[in-house]
Amino acid sequence: MPKAMKAQEIARKVIDKEELFILDVRNQKEFADWKIEGDSVEVINVPYFDLLDGVESIMDKLPNENVLVVCAKEGSSMMVADLLEEAGVTGVSFLKGGMKAWSEYLEPVKVGDMSDGGELYQFVRLGKGCLSYMVISDGEAMVIDSNRMIQPYLDFAKEKNAKIVQVADTHLHADHISGGRALREETGAQYWLPPKDATEVQFDYNKLEDGNEITVGTTKVAAQAVYSPGHTIGSTSFIVDNKYLLTGDILFVESIGRPDLAGLAEDWVGDLRETLYSRYKELSDDLEVLPAHFANMSEVQDDGKVSAPLGELYKVNTGLNVEDEGEFRKMVTENLPPQPNAYQEIRQVNMGKLTPEEEEKREMEIGPNRCAVS
Amino acid sequence: MEANKVLDAKGLACPMPIVKTKKAMDEMNRGDILEIHATDKGAKADLAAWTDSSGHELVDQTEEEEVLKFWIKKG
CATH class of the missing domain: 3.60.15.10 (Ribonuclease Z/Hydroxyacylglutathione hydrolase-like)
Known part of the structure; x- marks a missing residue:
């Protein structure tokens, strides 16, 4: 099961400059507007609605472990995190509460x-x-x-x-x-x-x-x-x-x-x-x-x-x-x-x-x- | 607008409105129109972006008393 990562844990990683790979599955406009940023953060954007048939198309863009999936509220990131895990990625997590929680932490x-x-x-x-x-x-x-x-x-x-x-x-x-x-x-x-x-x-x-x-x-x-x-x-x-x-x-x-x-x-x-x-x-x-x-x-x-x-x-x-x-x-x-x-x-x-x-x-x-x- | 099918996605949270929309569209014929009712505000931007990326056409949309309605033509 993908792990729920709290905004607080992400904040620590960003401040401590720990490596973090993020798959942001919000739509392109929201992503362009704002995202999780940091020196040690790598982030790519693929909307969840382009992944409904599976994640095969993006596997070559992802590391095979430790991927954090984020979306606006939580639901879509959980869905995509499940798909990633099924596709063999290990250490998959999703942002608990989504970007709303991130915005408020x-x-x-x-x-x-x-x-x-x-x-x-x-x-x-x-x-x-x-x-x-x-x-x-x-x-x-x-x-x-x-x-x-x-x-x-x-x-x-x-x-x-x-x-x-x-x-x-x-x-x-x-x-x-x-x-x-x-x-x-x-x-x-x-x-x-x-x-x-x-x-x-x-x-x-x-x-x-x-x-x-x-x-x-x-x-x-x-x-x-x-x-x-x-x-x-x-x-x-x-x-x-x-x-x-x-x-x-x-x-x-x-x-x-x-x-x-x-x-x-x-x-x-x-x-x-x-x-x-x-x-x-x-x-x-x-x-x-x-x-x-x-x-x-x-x-x-x-x-x-x-x-x-x-x-x-x-x-x-x-x-x-x-x-x-x-x-x-x-x-x-x-x-x-x-x-x-x-x-x-x-x-x-x-x-x-x-x-x-x-x-x-x-x-x-x-x-x-x-x-x-x- | 005359729709071939109506999908009630009211009360569903993201990603379900789009998951259901996609499923319904898969079963329809080219040129058919699907009418979707949703209450999740996120659906507004996401449905528009999804129709774009999946080759369908968002023909119309309205918002009445918290209910968002969309008409999508299958491409």
């Missing part, structure tokens, strides 16, 4: 220690490129840019004997549904949002404003809010423990944020430039940049973490090195990649204007995040 990676003995963790959502954070200090925790799936945060906090008391979003997300409100309901935490992004939200929230200091733990690890508009008008960064800069969707490791997802690219270009070319420049070069997304596996380090020193990014990130303002304007408004799947509906959900069923929410989030300009 969060891998916690330790970023570092804080001066008061607390810790900072990054939750890497490999399947979608979303990064969220948990600051833990003296029995308390703060979650920043939470994903829709809140159980991993609840479990992790429990494991660390910490109570989630603060939740914040750096901006109103357009690529994924925020778990902020759900976390508040579950834990009674304070939920912070930048008011300029929240003018249309249908629920109460704490106003996250420039200079706010949010306390986590009794030793006052400050999450200092830095207003940094550009991706959205309210976009706000956090400086945690004077050491880490959580940039949201403004600055990524290999790219910069796109200003068009709320439909106001032209208006926000100036803000984006101001944030990247002056506001951030005034900050210490030693700050470790921790973005809310990555787009390429090359941004993921060997230990699974996605980060870089701010000073380093000013040298190597092309988005930070466009002298000419006109050129910059062109770069962030023209030839942008397609927008994330269902981004307008996702914004509505995050405002509390739409309340779809869980299954619909999962569908909306399928695919890559595409929050960067390239």
